[in-house]
Structures are given as structure tokens and as C-alpha cells.
Amino acid sequence: MAAYRPPSIASSEITPHQVYLSRRTFMAGAAAGLALSGAGSALAAPLVGKPTSYKVDDKLTPQKDVTTYNNFYEFGVGKADPAQNSGEFKPRPWTIEVGGLVAKPQVIDIETVMKEFAMEERIYRMRCVEAWSMVIPWIGFPISALLDRVEPLGSAKYVAFQTVVRPEEMPGQGGFFQALDWPYVEGLRLDEARNPLAILATGLYGETLPNQNGAPIRLVVPWKYGFKGIKSIVKITLTEKEPPSTWNLSAPKEYGFYANVNPLVDHPRWSQATERRIGEGDGLFGGRRLDTLPFNGYADQVASLYSGMDLKKSF
Ligand SMILES: Nc1nc2c(c(=O)[nH]1)N[C@H]1C(S)=C(S)[C@@H](COP(=O)(O)O)O[C@H]1N2
Numbered sequence: 001m002a003a004y005r006p007p008s009i010a011s012s013e014i015t016p017h018q019v020y021l022s023r024r025t026f027m028a029g030a031a032a033g034l035a036l037s038g039a040g041s042a043l044a045a046p047l048v049g050k051p052t053s054y055k056v057d058d059k060l061t062p063q064k065d066v067t068t069y070n071n072f073y074e075f076g077v078g079k080a081d082p083a084q085n086s087g088e089f090k091p092r093p094w095t096i097e098v099g100g101l102v103a104k105p106q107v108i109d110i111e112t113v114m115k116e117f118a119m120e121e122r123i124y125r126m127r128c129v130e131a132w133s134m135v136i137p138w139i140g141f142p143i144s145a146l147l148d149r150v151e152p153l154g155s156a157k158y159v160a161f162q163t164v165v166r167p168e169e170m171p172g173q174g175g176f177f178q179a180l181d182w183p184y185v186e187g188l189r190l191d192e193a194r195n196p197l198a199i200l201a202t203g204l205y206g207e208t209l210p211n212q213n214g215a216p217i218r219l220v221v222p223w224k225y226g227f228k229g230i231k232s233i234v235k236i237t238l239t240e241k242e243p244p245s246t247w248n249l250s251a252p253k254e255y256g257f258y259a260n261v262n263p264l265v266d267h268p269r270w271s272q273a274t275e276r277r278i279g280e281g282d283g284l285f286g287g288r289r290l291d292t293l294p295f296n297g298y299a300d301q302v303a304s305l306y307s308g309m310d311l312k313k314s315f
């Protein structure tokens, strides 16, 4: 396969190119990132031994919907805005600064990430706090692999993430109306970030991540509401204290730090008991109604992270 080529055209026009899928057998709990798949790995090589938790049986949401129905306020507040307004955004070259309470702070180039971290395909449910959902085949790697590389200190308890600020390429960050304070920031507890379900994604549907989905690298935490999945990350900082998160800063009564998908805890202005699956059927609001599952269906893998916590208080 050809070497990686930075996209020079709008992401919506990018044809499938290589993604570095790992052929290795995933061992639950094992430190990820040991096996380097490297350039030349086959695209979509069959994944052996992949636990079912990384692959849901739900029908995939059509790629068209995944890439045209988005939340990415840096490109506008409408669902169609990110796909329409992100053509000028340049996800290459790109570096990610990883620091804070770590033994080996470093600036990592996205090309290094693509080469050195073993990419896997993960089919995850994604549940937005606005009560709609999708099923997306991501390409990415466990955040744990990146954390191993920087060696968090014993004092590190949280991981803070930050999105790029580029008003000249992101129309939602320029102009008169600003929907949010920039940069968009998010955070996880370190043990949440270490859970093997939590990934940094660099692609979807076997292709490079489109700009509107958070190119070149974004967080995906499938048991949490979608707003935790911060896009276009430039900075990752290990901290001792709980880091700020954009939607919590914007409306603290409506959006908490934890944001675990929970059908029993309603948003103050709407129910979280059910969800509308985007792209399925053409009901009144264009989607099939489903019951929302605790932790978005991933309770077996993550509920123990929150034992002893009052999830109504820590929403
Ligand atoms: N930087 C940034 N990240 C973001 C957002 C945003 O506005 N800005 N929106 C969040 C919300 S609310 C959701 S639901 C998901 C949507 O991801 P998708 O468009 O790839 O489906 O991205 C999240 N990440």
C-alpha cells in the first residue's frame, strides 16, 4: 500500500485509503500498543479474538448520516453545519501536546500516532445527550496506549483534553455569535480513560476521519453521552483535580462531568429513557425509537468504575 498521504481535498471527497488495522489478538486488560501494525497492514484485515464488547450487533448507521448529522459547534450549531463548513479546516500537519503529571511529556506528531499505535476497528453505539443515537465503525486505539507512552505519575487522577482554536478555519469560533467558550475542553477520570473501551479515533468506516467528525483525532467513550467525545484534540494533560468540561461550564445544571448514559436520570428539559436511532425508518422524526440502556449497553465493562457513587448526583 502507498504511504500515508495527507488529504488535499475536502474530507467529504476522500476515498478509502489505508488505515493501520491491527491483526493482533486483543487481550483484555493487556497494555495496548505493543504490537505495531505499521504501514502495509491490510485494510480491514479480519480481527481475531475481538471481544463482542467492541462490536455491537445493531445495524450500522449509514455513513452518509454519520458524516452529515453532526455536533461540532466550532463549525456552527446546526447538524448540517459541520459537514458544510469544515472544508477549509486543515487536519495535517498536526501535533498533540501530552503533558502535565507525567514522567515523559512530549509533543506527538499525528503521523507518529498513525504509525506507532495499533489501530483497531471498533463498532460502538454512540448516544447523544439530545436523545438520538448512531452505531459507528470507528478506527482507533485505546487511550491507555498513549498514556503508557507518557507514563502518568502516581499523583495523576484525571485526563484533560483540549480542542484546537482556529477561528480562521472554524467559522463557529469567529464572527459575532459564539455558541461556546473556546477551546472546547473535556476530561475523564484516569481509570475511565484506562478502560479498554475508551479510544482515540483517527478514522471511521475504514477511512480517514472526516473533518466534521473531529479530524485528525478525537475521543470516543461509548458509555458516555456524545459531548464527552471531544474532537480535533491538540492537548492532553494529566491532572490531579477534576478538569473543566465545556458543557458543564456552559450549563452546569444540565450537563455533569460524568455524563454516563443513564435512562433513569433525565435531562432537566427532556427524558433520557429512550432514543431515536438516526437513519433507521422514517418515523415522525426520522428514526426508530429504542429504549436507552444503562451505560449505553456497556454496563458489564464499566459499571464497576462507579461502585459506591450516587449516579443521580454525579450525573
Ligand atoms: N470540539 C468539539 N467536540 C465535540 C463537540 C463540539 O461541539 N466541539 N460536540 C460533541 C457532541 S455534543 C457530540 S454528540 C459528538 C458528535 O460526534 P459526531 O458528530 O462525530 O457524531 O461530538 C462531541 N464533540
Ligand SMILES: [Mo]
Residues within 6 Å of the ligand: 071, 128, 129, 130, 225, 226, 227
Ligand atoms: Mo451530543
